[in-house]
Amino acid sequence: MSQRHRIAVIPGDGIGREVVPEGLRCLRAAADAHGFALDFVEYGFACAGYWQRHGEMLPSDWRDVLGGFDAIFFGAVGWPEVVPDHVSLWGSLLRFRRGFDQYVNLRPVRLLRGVRSPLRDHGPGDIDFVVVRENTEGEYSSIGGRIFEGTDRETVLQETVLTRTGVDRVLRYAFELAATRPRKRLTWATKSNGIAIAMPYWDERATAMAERYPDVVASKDHIDILAAKFVLRPGQYDVVVAGNLFGDILSDLGPACAGTIGIAPSANINPDRTWPSLFEPVHGSAPDIAGRGIANPVGQIWSGAMMLEHLGETAAAAAVVAAIERVLAGRPDVHTPDLGGSGTTESLGAAIAAEITREQ
Numbered sequence: 001m002s003q004r005h006r007i008a009v010i011p012g013d014g015i016g017r018e019v020v021p022e023g024l025r026c027l028r029a030a031a032d033a034h035g036f037a038l039d040f041v042e043y044g045f046a047c048a049g050y051w052q053r054h055g056e057m058l059p060s061d062w063r064d065v066l067g068g069f070d071a072i073f074f075g076a077v078g079w080p081e082v083v084p085d086h087v088s089l090w091g092s093l094l095r096f097r098r099g100f101d102q103y104v105n106l107r108p109v110r111l112l113r114g115v116r117s118p119l120r121d122h123g124p125g126d127i128d129f130v131v132v133r134e135n136t137e138g139e140y141s142s143i144g145g146r147i148f149e150g151t152d153r154e155t156v157l158q159e160t161v162l163t164r165t166g167v168d169r170v171l172r173y174a175f176e177l178a179a180t181r182p183r184k185r186l187t188w189a190t191k192s193n194g195i196a197i198a199m200p201y202w203d204e205r206a207t208a209m210a211e212r213y214p215d216v217v218a219s220k221d222h223i224d225i226l227a228a229k230f231v232l233r234p235g236q237y238d239v240v241v242a243g244n245l246f247g248d249i250l251s252d253l254g255p256a257c258a259g260t261i262g263i264a265p266s267a268n269i270n271p272d273r274t275w276p277s278l279f280e281p282v283h284g285s286a287p288d289i290a291g292r293g294i295a296n297p298v299g300q301i302w303s304g305a306m307m308l309e310h311l312g313e314t315a316a317a318a319a320v321v322a323a324i325e326r327v328l329a330g331r332p333d334v335h336t337p338d339l340g341g342s343g344t345t346e347s348l349g350a351a352i353a354a355e356i357t358r359e360q
């Protein structure tokens with residue numbers, strides 16, 4: 001009996017609507033080639049149009065609607081001309097991450113053949129690390145407020161929230177991941193010299209966790225020098241674990257060092273599998289290029305490979321990544337403009353899908 005997986009598809013805004021169809025094309029090709037079934041159900045919420053019609057980003061029963069799926073395949077949300085970014089993000093994606101307890105945000109960074117790094121002297125294989133970002137608490141909290149608004153005493157507070165449960169579970173995930181990788185190195189991001197209450201706690205928990213993983217070579221870097229070293233010596237990193245804010249920044253900086261944010265994938269994982277996990281490219285809705293059919297679909301397609309991996313379709317996941325690598329390396333004619341070519345979203349997506357099929 002072949003497996004069936006039920007997937008909720010949410011294209012969202014802007015180039016999300018252009019890259020998601022290419023992601024689906026490649027997922028269908030992988031399912032056909034590897035003998036399993038994917039049932040896709042597409043939803044039109046979590047976008048500016050839905051907000052204009054309903055005054056909300058999501059229907060009130062979104063948990064019931066999405067909660068039973070095996071995974072969520074997401075494009076990008078945000079159209080600042082219509083809805084402010086903090087409203088669109090907090091009203092949709094952040095609700096999924098928290099409501100479905102997707103406490104790990106996983107972002108692999110690899111410099112692939114056929115992609116030029118903006119960093120001099122770095123070639124394929126030189127950069128290969130994973131950023132593990134805490135995804136449910138930390139600096140992205142709704143605890144705080146404004147008082148004495150509009151007066152000289154105007155005061156704004158926003159609290160960082162660290163819980164032992166929240167910190168330990170993301171650290172544990174990162175250490176487990178490092179233990180499975182050949183180099184078994186882990187770096188945690190901190191800033192305990194400046195943020196002198198929250199970050200020493202984070203260091204304390206990381207140090208305690210490191211003792212339980214003697215095979216993993218663990219060390220810490222302060223976020224400022226860590227950012228600099230991503231640019232100067234990215235090859236030294238293997239698994240990098242960080243809280244919500246530092247992790248957000250590192251997981252854009254990392255992919256940028258590996259060429260273009262257009263190829264970067266991400267997974268928002270609920271490791272307990274109580275709820276569906278969500279797979280999306282790192283990039284946003286890119287209003288500056290939306291509607292022109294030139295967005296790079298690789299970030300979306302690679303996110304699809306991460307989804308297949310999570311669903312247990314390991315061979316199919318590897319085949320999708322291999323197809324991406326071969327097309328980026330051997331088909332400059334379909335490279336999109338961010339890769340220096342004149343290809344389109346569709347031509348690059350179709351080339352990767354054909355490669356997935358051919359490879360079988």
Ligand code: NAI
Nearest residue numbers: 076077078079080085262283284285286288289295296338
């Ligand atoms: P962005 O990632 O949408 O765009 C940044 C730059 O990268 C732009 O110049 C864009 O053209 C380029 N770019 C992004 N993806 C690309 C691709 N696939 N191919 C080629 N070029 C690509 O980030 P920005 O401009 O800060 O945000 C735009 C909107 O997206 C905002 O509304 C923001 O809130 C939202 N956003 C949503 C995210 C999500 O849904 N997870 C993540 C980041 C931003």
Ligand code: MG
Nearest residue numbers: 248249251252
């Ligand atoms: Mg970000």
